[in-house]
Amino acid sequence: MEERIIQAIEAIVGAENIQTEATDLYTYGYDASPEFHHEPDLVVAPASKDEIIQILSVCRDNRVPIVARGSGSNLSGGTVPIAGGIVLLFTRMNRILEFDQQNLTLTVEPGVITQEINQYIADSGLFFPPDPGSMQISTIGGNISENSGGLRALKYGVTKDYVLGLEVVMANGDVIETGGKLTKDVAGLNLTQLMIGSEGTLGIITKAILKLMPKPEANKTMIATYRTMTAAAQSVSDIIAAKITPATMEFLDQVTIKAVEDFAHVGLPTDAAAMLLIQQDGHPREIDADIETMAAICRDGAAIDVQVARDEAHGAQLMAARRTALSALARVKPTTVLEDATVPRSEIAALVNFINETAQKYQLYIGTFGHAGDGNMHPTCLTDLRDEAEMKRVHQAFAEIYQKTIELGGTVTGEHGVGLAKLPYLPWKLGAGGMRADRAIKAALDPDNILNPQKLY
Amino acid sequence: MEERIIQAIEAIVGAENIQTEATDLYTYGYDASPEFHHEPDLVVAPASKDEIIQILSVCRDNRVPIVARGSGSNLSGGTVPIAGGIVLLFTRMNRILEFDQQNLTLTVEPGVITQEINQYIADSGLFFPPDPGSMQISTIGGNISENSGGLRALKYGVTKDYVLGLEVVMANGDVIETGGKLTKDVAGLNLTQLMIGSEGTLGIITKAILKLMPKPEANKTMIATYRTMTAAAQSVSDIIAAKITPATMEFLDQVTIKAVEDFAHVGLPTDAAAMLLIQQDGHPREIDADIETMAAICRDGAAIDVQVARDEAHGAQLMAARRTALSALARVKPTTVLEDATVPRSEIAALVNFINETAQKYQLYIGTFGHAGDGNMHPTCLTDLRDEAEMKRVHQAFAEIYQKTIELGGTVTGEHGVGLAKLPYLPWKLGAGGMRADRAIKAALDPDNILNPQKLY
Numbered sequence: 036m037e038e039r040i041i042q043a044i045e046a047i048v049g050a051e052n053i054q055t056e057a058t059d060l061y062t063y064g065y066d067a068s069p070e071f072h073h074e075p076d077l078v079v080a081p082a083s084k085d086e087i088i089q090i091l092s093v094c095r096d097n098r099v100p101i102v103a104r105g106s107g108s109n110l111s112g113g114t115v116p117i118a119g120g121i122v123l124l125f126t127r128m129n130r131i132l133e134f135d136q137q138n139l140t141l142t143v144e145p146g147v148i149t150q151e152i153n154q155y156i157a158d159s160g161l162f163f164p165p166d167p168g169s170m171q172i173s174t175i176g177g178n179i180s181e182n183s184g185g186l187r188a189l190k191y192g193v194t195k196d197y198v199l200g201l202e203v204v205m206a207n208g209d210v211i212e213t214g215g216k217l218t219k220d221v222a223g224l225n226l227t228q229l230m231i232g233s234e235g236t237l238g239i240i241t242k243a244i245l246k247l248m249p250k251p252e253a254n255k256t257m258i259a260t261y262r263t264m265t266a267a268a269q270s271v272s273d274i275i276a277a278k279i280t281p282a283t284m285e286f287l288d289q290v291t292i293k294a295v296e297d298f299a300h301v302g303l304p305t306d307a308a309a310m311l312l313i314q315q316d317g318h319p320r321e322i323d324a325d326i327e328t329m330a331a332i333c334r335d336g337a338a339i340d341v342q343v344a345r346d347e348a349h350g351a352q353l354m355a356a357r358r359t360a361l362s363a364l365a366r367v368k369p370t371t372v373l374e375d376a377t378v379p380r381s382e383i384a385a386l387v388n389f390i391n392e393t394a395q396k397y398q399l400y401i402g403t404f405g406h407a408g409d410g411n412m413h414p415t416c417l418t419d420l421r422d423e424a425e426m427k428r429v430h431q432a433f434a435e436i437y438q439k440t441i442e443l444g445g446t447v448t449g450e451h452g453v454g455l456a457k458l459p460y461l462p463w464k465l466g467a468g469g470m471r472a473d474r475a476i477k478a479a480l481d482p483d484n485i486l487n488p489q490k491l492y
Numbered sequence: 493m494e495e496r497i498i499q500a501i502e503a504i505v506g507a508e509n510i511q512t513e514a515t516d517l518y519t520y521g522y523d524a525s526p527e528f529h530h531e532p533d534l535v536v537a538p539a540s541k542d543e544i545i546q547i548l549s550v551c552r553d554n555r556v557p558i559v560a561r562g563s564g565s566n567l568s569g570g571t572v573p574i575a576g577g578i579v580l581l582f583t584r585m586n587r588i589l590e591f592d593q594q595n596l597t598l599t600v601e602p603g604v605i606t607q608e609i610n611q612y613i614a615d616s617g618l619f620f621p622p623d624p625g626s627m628q629i630s631t632i633g634g635n636i637s638e639n640s641g642g643l644r645a646l647k648y649g650v651t652k653d654y655v656l657g658l659e660v661v662m663a664n665g666d667v668i669e670t671g672g673k674l675t676k677d678v679a680g681l682n683l684t685q686l687m688i689g690s691e692g693t694l695g696i697i698t699k700a701i702l703k704l705m706p707k708p709e710a711n712k713t714m715i716a717t718y719r720t721m722t723a724a725a726q727s728v729s730d731i732i733a734a735k736i737t738p739a740t741m742e743f744l745d746q747v748t749i750k751a752v753e754d755f756a757h758v759g760l761p762t763d764a765a766a767m768l769l770i771q772q773d774g775h776p777r778e779i780d781a782d783i784e785t786m787a788a789i790c791r792d793g794a795a796i797d798v799q800v801a802r803d804e805a806h807g808a809q810l811m812a813a814r815r816t817a818l819s820a821l822a823r824v825k826p827t828t829v830l831e832d833a834t835v836p837r838s839e840i841a842a843l844v845n846f847i848n849e850t851a852q853k854y855q856l857y858i859g860t861f862g863h864a865g866d867g868n869m870h871p872t873c874l875t876d877l878r879d880e881a882e883m884k885r886v887h888q889a890f891a892e893i894y895q896k897t898i899e900l901g902g903t904v905t906g907e908h909g910v911g912l913a914k915l916p917y918l919p920w921k922l923g924a925g926g927m928r929a930d931r932a933i934k935a936a937l938d939p940d941n942i943l944n945p946q947k948l949y
Contacts, residue, residue, distance in 0.1 A: 135836075135838075136733065137729055137732065137837065137838035138836045138837050139732065160735050161735070182678045184676045184678075188675055189675060193676060195682070195685075205925060205929060207928075209924070209928060210925060211922070211923060211925040211926045211929055212923065213926070215836070216836035216837075216901055217834055217835075217866075217867065217901075217902065218645055218646060218863075218866035218867065218868065218906075219650060219834050219863070219866050219867075219868045219906035220834065220903040220905075220906060221639045221641075221903075221905050221906065221907060221910070222903045222904050222905050222914065222918055222921040223910065223918060223921070223927075223948065224686060224689070224929075224930045224933060224948075225685045225686060225688065226926065226929060226930070228652075228682045229681060229685070229686050229933075232681070232682055233681055249735035249736070249737060250735070275594065275596065276593065276594070278617050278618070278706035278707070279706070280706060318778050320775075320778075321775050321777075321778060324775075377674055377675075377676050377677065378674075379595045379673035379674065380594065380595050380675070381594035406675075406676070408675070409674075409675035409676050410676075411675065411676045444673055444674075445672070445674065446672060446677040446678075446679045447679050448677075448678050449675075449676035449677060449678065450676050451678070453678070453679060453680065457679065461679055461680060464679040465668070465679065465680045466668060466669065467666070468666030468668040469668045469670070469680060469683065470680075471664075471666060472662060472666070472668055472681075472937060473680050473681045473683070475936040475937055476933055476937070478936065479932040479933055479935065479936035480933070491680065491681075
């Protein structure tokens with residue numbers, strides 16, 4: 036990057052808010068996906084949308100790529116600055132701006148850590164439902180840009196369902212405000228939803244109005260274990276057929292159960308082929324009724340064992356153990372390739388069985404866990420980047436797994452985003468027409484292609 | 493329209509599926525808004541997406557506007573073919589294609605009447621929550637194109653929250669399939685949500701995958717009456733502050749109460765200045781608890797009277813009476829101008845008081861009813877199109893009301909759409925940058941500007 040460009044940016048944000056050291060640039064060349072790395076030329080932490088407008092002007096004039104980055108916990112290469120240029124940090128735009136208890140909204144800057152949101156409103160009787168696995172470190176801006184999911188999606192939906200409005204600096208320097216503190220708003224195109232999940236390719240989000248919900252009074256957790264994946268999937272179907280919508284319905288296969296138990300020591304049944312971890316929340320009496328019904332359904336199905344957590348603390352312990360799945364698996368081998376195949380709920384067994392067959396075929400070590408209620412599975416391959424032959428087999432295996440996912444009516448990413456990792460598979464889901472439509476919108480809103488280029492399209 | 497174009501269209505759909513008679517063209521020049529009329533040149537009822545692809549090809553080659561129309565029950569001029577050309581009907585694309593009880597989805601063609609959806613799945617224990625006032629006659633395609641709301645939005649959301657995927661014929665003839673039977677899907681831009689509410693300007697919807705929900709076991713209804721609007725609005729705030737989310741929380745002012753009672757004879761308190769009609773659904777015990785709490789809140793507030801419906805039938809009768817509000821008001825004078833001002837819930841009293849002041853200032857007869865829980869108010873002016881002087885005052889009054897709505901953090905349309913009616917006010921909500929972004933997307937996806945031109949942008 037030319038020195039004059041660096042100086043122009045420095046003049047906007049101040050010398051203390053740019054980073055140019057080799058070690059910094061190396062670090063910001065990564066996100067949480069293991070396979071992608073490309074260094075930026077400059078790392079910049081602006082303090083306001085006005086500074087971002089000025090930075091974008093410099094980027095436009097000099098065709099400098101700019102990649103917005105939260106905590107870099109995304110799993111798709113989405114924030115890897117593959118074309119170089121600027122990585123934009125929100126470490127100085129991390130304030131909670133307003134808590135409106137009458138309209139049940141929280142207005143935040145993008146750099147707020149997701150978990151802080153629920154900590155901030157903890158005493159209000161309200162909560163913010165989206166709970167991506169990364170929430171302890173990820174930013175809300177990153178969650179919005181990736182449309183992050185989580186464990187509660189079946190009942191509560193994902194990030195997109197809790198964003199009422201956005202302030203966005205567009206590539207041309209326009210600042211737009213979409214939506215508002217409104218339950219209903221049909222004035223113009225739904226740019227709020229177009230921006231959510233667009234992975235920083237259509238604009239830079241500088242503010243968000245989040246929707247809060249009354250916090251459920253209580254919750255209860257249960258575990259059901261199975262001899263086969265198919266039996267576990269049948270219980271999922273049977274529970275849905277009984278018109279129960281649990282808050283969480285997680286699936287772990289034997290590889291994952293063992294890794295988690297070894298890591299968290301919460302007494303998981305390591306001999307089971309599959310396990311469901313189910314939580315319901317709401318009014319205490321209704322929870323009891325739902326848990327009882329679900330326990331009966333699992334027992335009537337082929338569950339080997341059904342256990343209801345002793346109390347909320349025990350339930351929380353089990354859920355926390357589930358949240359360690361990725362870390363637990365990651366300990367097994369040097370490299371963890373975490374995937375995000377998502378199918379209609381009815382096809383979970385077909386998908387997981389195919390994953391297991393494919394792992395066997397390519398002699399790979401794959402653990403699968405995920406959100407059974409959403410059909411959102413995370414087959415996780417434990418491997419070693421340095422083993423080129425094995426990595427080749429990993430790529431072949433996942434290409435086949437995603438092909439199968441599409442055949443089953445699924446999608447190539449449920450909650451991790453396209454980034455670089457899913458780019459090769461994206462046309463399988465969108466088709467040529469869908470790719471053309473996406474590209475036309477990108478070209479219309481970012482004609483100079485400065486916003487996170489070489490991604491998504 | 494040149495005869496050769498009509499012949500080209502006739503060759504695609506057959507002579508029996510085009511209409512060119514003067515009376516037909518006159519009729520299809522209207523929607524349910526009183527102030528807009530423009531005749532199309534041709535009315536066409538295709539049988540399939542393939543026919544629509546061919547029709548669009550003719551439209552592109554000859555720069556013929558094409559306006560997709562459900563039942564024409566929309567209230568914004570959105571389906572009035574203001575630039576002439578073709579009105580596209582879905583009377584032959586009105587099949588329910590698949591009911592998937594495992595994934596809780598219903599796949600439909602756009603011409604299905606909204607109410608038929610719930611009739612079709614009545615015995616399944618599932619339901620489709622969106623319930624726009626027009627649902628007995630409106631089509632699901634129209635609802636999707638307008639992102640229709642309804643009475644249950646506070647708890648259940650609006651149409652956009654129940655569309656999982658779409659099949660759309662784009663202006664260039666591409667057929668795209670967005671989303672799927674998926675709870676989570678972040679592959680590419682959210683074209684599903686971009687299409688919803690785009691009022692037929694970005695593509696022709698030919699299929700939709702709808703999300704169904706377990707049907708609540710029971711419901712209970714109550715009425716609270718007030719001496720002032722402010723008192724009623726306070727109860728709304730207090731109920732929300734108590735962390736209760738009722739299924740429905742409707743507001744009627746005195747003008748509307750009188751008109752409805754005169755029409756429906758259900759025993760509404762015609763001397764009250766304002767009335768809340770509240771319904772909760774769910775597990776019977778929890779409903780009782782919620783209704784009890786809400787009744788106490790209303791009584792502790794300044795409610796003159798609180799009545800709980802005797803049973804579900806009585807509750808249904810009250811809700812049905814509320815649904816007659818528009819028809820009841822429409823009987824009073826020859827012309828009904830129904831508006832759709834929406835504010836943050838906390839600003840309802842400010843908005844309704846301003847509406848009343850404005851009505852007085854301009855000597856207009858305005859009744860206001862609407863969805864208090866959503867801040868979505870329908871000030872309805874009873875007037876006479878033939879009285880030019882009064883119509884001028886009507887327009888002045890509503891311009892001021894929408895200006896106030898924007899000042900209060902609201903939007904110029906909550907659920908009726910922009911169409912032609914809200915076009916003058918749209919920039920107030922979107923700003924210059926928002927308008928530019930919307931127009932750029934329109935130009936990118938419909939470069940020949942054939943899809944419902946002269947609307948929305």
